[in-house]
Amino acid sequence: MVDLTSDRYNLVRGDFPFHSDAGSVLDMTLQGDVNAILAALESKHRRCTYNAMASFLGISLPQLFSALGERRPHASWIVNQNTHKPTKYTKAQEHPHLYDNAQVISSEQELHTFLGQVAGATKSTPLTAYPEAACYGVDGCKGGWLFAKILDGELSFGTVPSIGVLVEKAAEGSRIFIDIPIGLRSKSADARLCDREARQILKPRRNSSVFNAPIRELLSTEDYASANALSKRLINKGISKQSFNIMDKIREVDDLLQGSAKARALLREVHPEVCFWSLAGGIAMEHSKKSEEGFNERLEHIQEYLPNARRAVLGAIDHYPRSNVAKDDILDAVVAAITASYPDRWATLPAAPELDEAGLPMEMVYLN
Secondary structure: OOOOOOOOOOOOOOEEOOOOOOOOOOOHHHHHHHHHHHHHHHHHOOEEEHHHHHHHHOOOHHHHHHHHOOOOHHHOOEEOOOOOOOOOOOHHHOOOOOOOOOOEEOOHHHHHHHHHHHHOOOOOOOOOOOOOOOEEEEEEEOOEEEEEEEEOOEEEEEEEOOHHHHHHHOOOOOEEEEOOOOOOOOOOOOOOHHHHHHHHHHOOOOHHHOOOOOOHHHHHOOOHHHHHHHHHHHHOOOOOHHHHHOHHHHHHHHHHHHHOHHHHHHEEEOOHHHHHHHHOOOOOOOOOOOOHHHHHHHHHHHHHHOOOHHHHHHHHHHHOOOOOOOHHHHHHHHHHHHHHOOHHHEEEEEEEEEEOOOOOEEEEEEEO
């Protein structure tokens, strides 16, 4: 029986390295987790749905199918949620004991409980900590956060469902630079100085990429109409839809920072276009990041700092579905990680950041 408590079975949810010098895109940690789960299911003659396993591992269905590999008896324990059969398997490819047990695991929680029972443990599976201090660049994505990680000059990528998970896993001494407003005004119509200065340096091409952070009072609202109405009542000014669309993530980070000393020590705010502006010697990017020209323009500046980054970036683009992670999100995360990697060159907008009412700095970090 597989030892689910061993180091091999570490369940790094959604963490997929794409090393610039690696030939394989598939993370071996993920492959080990998949194999361990298959062994556990086989040991108890228990089926599990594709959706439950993908959700448990924090990956997409295409990623799961890739990890399962070719159709074979050992992989046939993962089944369609409607038919309770492995998809497009022949009878010869199915395990001979596949239908011995009528019970089918159909949710992430069921799988978690089952694995705990197989392991002989009742407590929750702990997060796997990253043992070495590293530099992280983080950008929001559908369902969570994408991070780029630089360790010993090597670039890798991963996703986490919440920023708190990354903070918890990151080693002391790490740096996490994130593209989200940190430090918020309260009942004030004045834009943060960092937002105003960022727009100024990015004129005339990229200044529209910087929008004002919401005031903290709006974080408790549940829909745009309510947020806009409250903003108008408090500061005689509405809120942009761009700001509201990331309100949940602003709230998540703000709550974390106010409750976690470790988060305060590790997290700092960046704006990707300001970071690219600094990498280019104080020149804003010419093309939109959504265009092919803009993608290549930004990747060229990244490669000046990480010469082998293209391979890792393209590997991440292939790995993450566009419905979850945009191509420009990947570059934004990388440039934030690069910025985190050069502490001796850090500068901020503004040069002397203000603190908000919670004591959080209203700043954007860049390289001088």
